[in-house]
Amino acid sequence: MKNIVRFLNLSVPVREQELYLSAMKRVLAHGQLVLGKEIEELENSLSKYTNRKYCLAVSSGSDALFLALRALNISKGDEIITTPLSWIATANAIKMCQAQPIFADIDNSLNIDVKSIEKLITINTKAIVSVDFTGRLCDYESLEMICKKYSLYLVEDGSQAFGAKDCNNKLCGSFGDVSAISHNPMKVFSAFGEAGTIYTDNEEIYDRLKILRYAGTINKETCIVESLNHRMDTLQASILLERLRTLEKNVLQPRAKNAKHYDHSITDKVIKPTLKRNERHVYYTYTLICNQREELQKYLTSKGIETKVQHRTLMHSQPLYSSQSNTSKRYADELVKKILCIPVHEKLSLNEIDYVSQSINEFYS
Numbered sequence: 001m002k003n004i005v006r007f008l009n010l011s012v013p014v015r016e017q018e019l020y021l022s023a024m025k026r027v028l029a030h031g032q033l034v035l036g037k038e039i040e041e042l043e044n045s046l047s048k049y050t051n052r053k054y055c056l057a058v059s060s061g062s063d064a065l066f067l068a069l070r071a072l073n074i075s076k077g078d079e080i081i082t083t084p085l086s087w088i089a090t091a092n093a094i095k096m097c098q099a100q101p102i103f104a105d106i107d108n109s110l111n112i113d114v115k116s117i118e119k120l121i122t123i124n125t126k127a128i129v130s131v132d133f134t135g136r137l138c139d140y141e142s143l144e145m146i147c148k149k150y151s152l153y154l155v156e157d158g159s160q161a162f163g164a165k166d167c168n169n170k171l172c173g174s175f176g177d178v179s180a181i182s183h184n185p186m187k188v189f190s191a192f193g194e195a196g197t198i199y200t201d202n203e204e205i206y207d208r209l210k211i212l213r214y215a216g217t218i219n220k221e222t223c224i225v226e227s228l229n230h231r232m233d234t235l236q237a238s239i240l241l242e243r244l245r246t247l248e249k250n251v252l253q254p255r256a257k258n259a260k261h262y263d264h265s266i267t268d269k270v271i272k273p274t275l276k277r278n279e280r281h282v283y284y285t286y287t288l289i290c291n292q293r294e295e296l297q298k299y300l301t302s303k304g305i306e307t308k309v310q311h312r313t314l315m316h317s318q319p320l321y322s323s324q325s326n327t328s329k330r331y332a333d334e335l336v337k338k339i340l341c342i343p344v345h346e347k348l349s350l351n352e353i354d355y356v357s358q359s360i361n362e363f364y365s
């Protein structure tokens, strides 16, 4: 293949550009650049989509997670159990509340291994933050049972999985006490800049979130708690509203088709993402678990195929956390040396998908 197979392609097809430009022009015309009517429209559309009572638009996925934890009054001395495999923002949001992230383990789904959680629970444990890593939902039935048994909050970091469903058709954004989602440009449901959303069914939590979103104020006037500005700008909301209309057809379906093609065409010498019956993965990444990861990555690079390791360093091994986290051996330490994300985005052609599969198979032949 002559051209590079790109891991990501964020360019917007010309035929779609007009739609986004029109949406942005409408915002420029009414001039409510912050908290304009599109913000409320987006919040209403997304609470309907996720089947949550409340949705709040904020400035990023990191802010969404941080505010979710603050709204639950997570603070100094609290311990929050989470996965070791996520973008570092997950652990940092906990740390920014002055709480302590406690890192559990993962299994081959690359999500938190529910069997590794209970032994970590102490009198200080307040919540579990689950991450729907790679675009696949966690085992929420088990997580909800553990949270109920020990009276813990459950916070869903659904940043990578907007649109994912469990076997009962329950959507990402609808699990736990609060859910946080990122809409940064790399995400499956993305804005043209930084953006995030928060979801809950609890009115009290929602009211606290609204206060925290804007400098800890009620009615933009009376400050009752310390907070900064975490508002989403109206231009991003207008883009997200436009994107939502075509998400299924333009993003989710093509990604699912690409993934299915990989499922059938890539050798079983690597472990491919698996799913339960009727479950829906949104393939933020298509992540292989493979032997000789470094050699395979080099080989694919030599064939013009871009790949990524998300993430090379587990959160508990980052300098910020390595001195304080428990050092017992995790399966995650083994798995992280074997994960490789291959291109799966919606702009790939079938030829490119075939070429990637063939190249992987060649490497293992």
Ligand SMILES: Cc1ncc(COP(=O)(O)O)c(C=O)c1O
Pocket: 060, 061, 062, 063, 065, 086, 087, 089, 090, 131, 157, 159, 160, 182, 183, 184, 194, 195, 196
């Ligand atoms: C799992 C996860 N959590 C949180 C974040 C943070 O989101 P943002 O980049 O919008 O701040 C990301 C973004 O990469 C993520 O993948």
